[in-house]
Amino acid sequence: EDKVVQSPLSLVVHEGDTVTLNCSYEVTNFRSLLWYKQEKKAPTFLFMLTSSGIEKKSGRLSSILDKKELFSILNITATQTGDSAVYLCAVGTTSGTYKYIFGTGTRLKVLA
Amino acid sequence: GAVVSQHPSRVICKSGTSVKIECRSLDFQATTMFWYRQFPKQSLMLMATSNEGSKATYEQGVEKDKFLINHASLTLSTLTVTSAHPEDSSFYICSAALWGTQTYNEQFFGPGTRLTVL
Numbered sequence: 159e160d161k162v163v164q165s166p167l168s169l170v171v172h173e174g175d176t177v178t179l180n181c182s183y184e185v186t187n188f189r190s191l192l193w194y195k196q197e198k199k200a201p202t203f204l205f206m207l208t209s210s211g212i213e214k215k216s217g218r219l220s221s222i223l224d225k226k227e228l229f230s231i232l233n234i235t236a237t238q239t240g241d242s243a244v245y246l247c248a249v250g251t252t253s254g255t256y257k258y259i260f261g262t263g264t265r266l267k268v269l270a
Numbered sequence: 271g272a273v274v275s276q277h278p279s280r281v282i283c284k285s286g287t288s289v290k291i292e293c294r295s296l297d298f299q300a301t302t303m304f305w306y307r308q309f310p311k312q313s314l315m316l317m318a319t320s321n322e323g324s325k326a327t328y329e330q331g332v333e334k335d336k337f338l339i340n341h342a343s344l345t346l347s348t349l350t351v352t353s354a355h356p357e358d359s360s361f362y363i364c365s366a367a368l369w370g371t372q373t374y375n376e377q378f379f380g381p382g383t384r385l386t387v388l
Contacts (some may be wrong), residue, residue, distance in 0.1 A: 192376070200363050200379040201314070246313060248377075255327045256302060256367070258377060260314040 160185040162249050164261035172269050175237050179264045181247030182229040189250040191223055191230050192258070196244045204232070204245075237268045272298050274366050276380030283354055284388055291349045291383045293364030299344035300366030304377065305337075308361040320347045354387040361385075 162183045171177055181191065190208045194201035205214045207223035207230060214221050218237075223230045234241055247261040273296040283289050293303055302321050306314040318326045318339050326339035336358075338350040347366075351358055361384050365377040 194379075200382045203376070203378070206376055248314075250377075255319045255321075257304065257316055257319050258365075259316065260306075263313045265311075 160249075160251060160253060160259050162247055162259050162261035164245075164247050164264050166264060167262060168265040168267070170267045170269065171237055173238055175268075176233065176235045177237060177266065179232040179234075179245050179247075179266070180229060181232070181261055183247075183249045183259075183261075184228060185249050185251040185259060186253040187251050188225070189252055189256070192248045192250065193221055193230070193232050194246040194248065196246055196263070201246055234266075237266075239268050239270050242266055242268045272366070272376075272378040274300075274364065274378045274380040276364055276383055278383060279381060280384045280386075282386045282388065285355050286353055289351045289354055289385060291351075291362055291364075291385075293347045293349070293366070293380050295345045295366040295378075298366070300347075301344065302367040303341060303347040304365045304367070305339060305347075305349050306363045306365070308363060308382075314363065317349075351385065354385070356387045359385055359387045 165180045192206050193204040205221045210225040218235045221232045244263045244265050246263045248258040250258050275294045277292045305317045307317050308314050316329050317332045318328045320326045320339050320341040322341045322344050328334045341347040363382040364380045367377045
């Protein structure tokens with residue numbers, strides 16, 4: 159059975175800290191791994207990763223994929239209170255039909 | 271970027287009524303749309319994959335007669351919750367997949383519909 163597991167489930171840090179969120183997966187026919195940030199409504203797209211070892215970066219956020227070890231990490235440096243959200247990892251797979259399997263999410267709270 | 275709209279954003283209905291939720295891709299043609307359900311403080315659970323012009327593929331445990339999905343065009347998919355009950359109260363989110371050489375793996379989310387069944 160395909161599955162995506164994120165850790166930790168929740169995290170509380172102070173402004174300025176650096177956090178690393180983990181996403182591991184076991185799927186057949188892996189196509190891509192996507193990171194999303196979800197605040198009150200629908201998730202907003204952060205990164206899409208398809209190749210191992212290539213870091214994607216956007217401001218204070220960065221992410222990398224390891225297709226051999228089947229995991230990805232999302233790093234946030236110099237955290238701010240506005241980074242407080244649930245971070246979701248989703249894996250695109252073509253086992254059966256093309257679909258995305260979401261992880262459990264990591265709830266991040268950044269304290270001032 | 272690709273925009274997906276969802277309507278209504280919020281609906282409150284009585285038990286036993288049916289509710290239709292629309293999902294539209296506004297500036298691209300979406301061959302595939304996905305319907306998710308999210309309970310409070312939980313992740314997104316895929317309900318079904320909807321392909322234009324064909325029957326939806328439902329995930330295990332999702333009743334296809336309860337959650338009717340129609341994908342009549344490349345820009346519109348609808349989810350109808352039939353004979354809604356309080357346990358159907360949830361946040362329903364659709365997404366549309368953009369196919370192409372660079373972006374075939376991306377999906378774009380609608381803003382979601384919060385359904386409350388009294």
